[in-house]
Amino acid sequence: MxxxxxxxxxxxxxxxxxxxxxxxxxxxxxxxxxxxxxxxxxxxxxxxxxxxxxxxxxxxxxxxxxxxxxxSVNVTEFFRDGALYDALRAKVLPVIERVSQSRSSREIRVWSAGCASGQEAYTLAMLLDDYFGRHSPSWKVRIYASDIQEAFLHEAKAGRYPKEKAAQIPPEFRRRYVAEAAGSIEVCPSLKGMVQFFKHDLATPPTVELVDLVFCRNVMIYFSLDSKDHILRRFHGCMASGAFLVLGGSEIILKSDLFELADDWHKIYQRIDQPHPGGDQPNAGARTHR
Ligand SMILES: C[S@@+](CC[C@H](N)C(=O)[O-])C[C@H]1O[C@@H](n2cnc3c(N)ncnc32)[C@H](O)[C@@H]1O
Missing domain, CATH: 1.10.155 (Chemotaxis Receptor Methyltransferase Cher; domain 1)
Incomplete structure (x- = not known):
């Protein structure tokens, strides 16, 4: 058949x-x-x-x-699938912190690929600012956030959203990172300063490198299997050693010698630093410095 x-x-x-x-x-x-x-x-x-x-x-x-x-299915929200962010805090950030300490890096890099109007990137900025602010206050957190659609990026850079979106943000974070005005909310300048938005088509090579955490959620739905494979290879090539990749709740990597499952429920994968030698991964493991 x-x-x-x-x-x-x-x-x-x-x-x-x-x-x-x-x-x-x-x-x-x-x-x-x-x-x-x-x-x-x-x-x-x-x-x-x-x-x-x-x-x-x-x-x-x-x-x-x-x-x-x-x-362009552009639905997004702050803290989308809330338990994912608890899992990140409990399981992923401590590993990233340890790995970074071992290579004496003081900068954490995150890429929100397919960020739509920016809520995912700002969610990550809040979470990481809070986590590293408590654990390693001198560390710098940089969030790169890209999308193929300029209209979304425009909205994302403004960081202003309808007031009812405030309910998606846990109260403590809301208090610290969001200003509420009549009819709208706006993320605070320090949060905006952590995030760099730029236009990028995932069908082309990435322009970021040595990233510790890639979020590519609810985007792969657009791509054929072959293209997904290319994207995963490119992610692998731009990720730091031991870095993590997070997909959307319904997205899975069927078979890969580049990533292994770290948390099945939340679709968190970890980069395999030395993929199988017979594999066809031009960029795999190529970068060992930052
Ligand atoms: C459903 S939104 C996901 C937003 C966010 N990641 C989330 O999960 O809440 C999908 C986004 O992928 C973007 N997108 C679609 N094709 C893309 C491509 N080839 N390169 C980059 N972004 C793309 C769309 O413009 C849209 O903003």
Missing amino acids: SLTPPPNPELDELKRYLRDRHGVDLSHYNRSFLERRLGIRMRHHNAESLGRYLKILSENKQEFPQLLNVL
């Missing part, structure tokens, strides 16, 4: 159009995800086929941003 879906020439044509006309490369995206998402826009226009939808897309300037919107 073949698991390969039948060819879909109309989808191929639409992908070609988006690549050639808008420079958007959908070749990495999971096919059923793409078909589901395109279906939303097709229904909106009563387009009975992808060919018909492509005609609408090419004739109507307003349609392209709408399509980008549905291709």
Whole structure:
């Protein structure tokens, strides 16, 4: 029995159009995800086929941003899956601290890859500032946060969110790191100063290096298996020795010689520093200094 879906020439044509006309490369995206998402826009226009939808897309300037919107599931929140952050504090940060001490580093680097409007990055900033502030106050924490969509990055940099989002933040952190104004909340300047937002497409090589912790949650859903594999290899190449990778609750690494499971429930993985010698990992283990 073949698991390969039948060819879909109309989808191929639409992908070609988006690549050639808008420079958007959908070749990495999971096919059923793409078909589901395109279906939303097709229904909106009563387009009975992808060919018909492509005609609408090419004739109507307003349609392209709408399509980008549905291709980007942008739901995010502060302290999303709260117990994950308890597990990080209890199990992961002490290991990162120990490993960093052993290489006499005083800087902790974290990358929130696919950060949407920034809540994940600010959550990590609060957690790490609190943890290292108590344990190793002279250490510097740097959070790198990237997304493919500039509109999200704009919102993220402003660090201002509707007031009702405050309830997602534990009261102690809220008191220390968030200012409440009429109708909105804003993360405090010291927190903003810890986070550097930048545009980055995960289908291209990373621009950060020697990272101690990578968060890439609820993003891999966009990618085909092959592309996921490439991304994991790139993560491995830019991570420090003994570093951790955290995926979304429903995302798993099926089989890898680059990462081992550290916490199954919370989908926390640890970098394997010396992957199997027969493996094909160009960057694996290449960096041993910071
Ligand atoms: C559901 S949000 C996840 C936000 C956050 N990580 C979380 O779990 O709450 C997915 C994000 O991935 C971003 N994204 C999608 N494709 C991407 C790509 N190729 N490179 C970088 N980010 C991408 C989207 O723009 C969106 O902001």
